[in-house]
Amino acid sequence: MKTLTFEEKHGIQWTAQNQLDDLGFADGLVLLSRTHEQMQIKTASVAAVLKFKTKNSNPITLDDETLEDVESFTYLGSIIDEQGGSDADVKARIDKAKAALLQLKNIWNSKQLSTNIKVTIFNMNVKAVLLYGAEIWRTTTTTIKKVQALINGCLHKILNIHWPDTISNSLLRERINQLPAEEEIRKRRWKWIGHTLRKSSNCITRQALTWNPEGRLESGRPKNTLRREIKADMERMNNNWKELERIAQDRVGWRMLMSGLCSFAKSNRRKEGRNFK
Incomplete structure (x- = not known):
């Protein structure tokens, strides 16, 4: 699959200086645009599109064929839904x-x-x-x-x-x-976060951890998100992103941090168990 680069600004704002136009993999390509018109321009330039999202009712076409607007699809082994x-x-x-x-x-x-x-x-x-x-x-x-x-x-x-x-x-x-499922998932998550924070600052995966999406929040109580769960764990550890980036460079220190977070979770479970009794 060919990875595209565009001279025009047709992607989403990713960092202060850069936009993200697409995510290319061996057998798939995700195109990213802010508007329906920009997505149509991109779609006309490639052989296949795996993901697009638009509130515009007009369909996306490829070689005069209308592409299906789906509610979910499998990407890199995981299901992405609207x-x-x-x-x-x-x-x-x-x-x-x-x-x-x-x-x-x-x-x-x-x-x-x-x-x-x-x-x-x-x-x-x-x-x-x-x-x-x-x-x-x-x-x-x-x-x-x-x-x-x-x-x-x-x-x-x-x-x-x-x-x-x-x-x-x-x-x-x-x-x-x-381990309990909740603790197992948290341990895997923070192991992955440590691995990601040790990557180059130009790595898209690392940038995604602190990326702030464009657009406005919907009214009402905000949904729980991965970002909010990570933030809650950070508050329990009394750390911020800058401090975590420093600790992540030391693998031993990072494992100690993960151990402390898991110990905190165990302590909470014991307290909840006593309260229940």
Whole structure:
């Protein structure tokens, strides 16, 4: 796929000096424009378009053929939808993880394989599928519950625990060294953030972390976003982006920061548990 550059300013404002026109990959291209007219100019210059967004009712055409305006599509393994959230992607991940779990039914039922081997296979072939792309999910209480419910069900199969036998979720995770879903996702997210902050300041991925989108906020209570979740964690750690960029250069220091954040989450869970009792 050919990556385009435009002399005219037809992209979205990315940094103070630069605009972002497109995202090019081996088998896909995302074109970015602020208006319908600019998008039509770009579309006429390429062989395929994977993503466009416009409030204009006029269709985008390519070689006199109208391109379908879709509500969602799969891009680099993750589902992008017009709502901008992660619900559709989480649902797809859960379905894929369930399919992977069923394909390995003989493994879970095997009496020759140890629990440790089964857990290793689960982590590599089911959990990895479930949490693919979780670093950038906009997590909600509902999302965490759905992901955790699937993981708990898998762990019950691995340990061969069936009704009427019961075991608490905390003891279940402790027996086979599993983190709670919320903590696992947070750990993956901050590992990715550290990796991104160590990249060059010209890297688009790094710029995206602190990028402020154009446009006005809609009225009403703002939706939870990945940016707001990251900001909330930063406030818990009493850090800002500048300080995080400094810490990220030291991998050992960054791992200590992640450990402290996870310890804070554990402490909160214990407090909530005592309050519930």
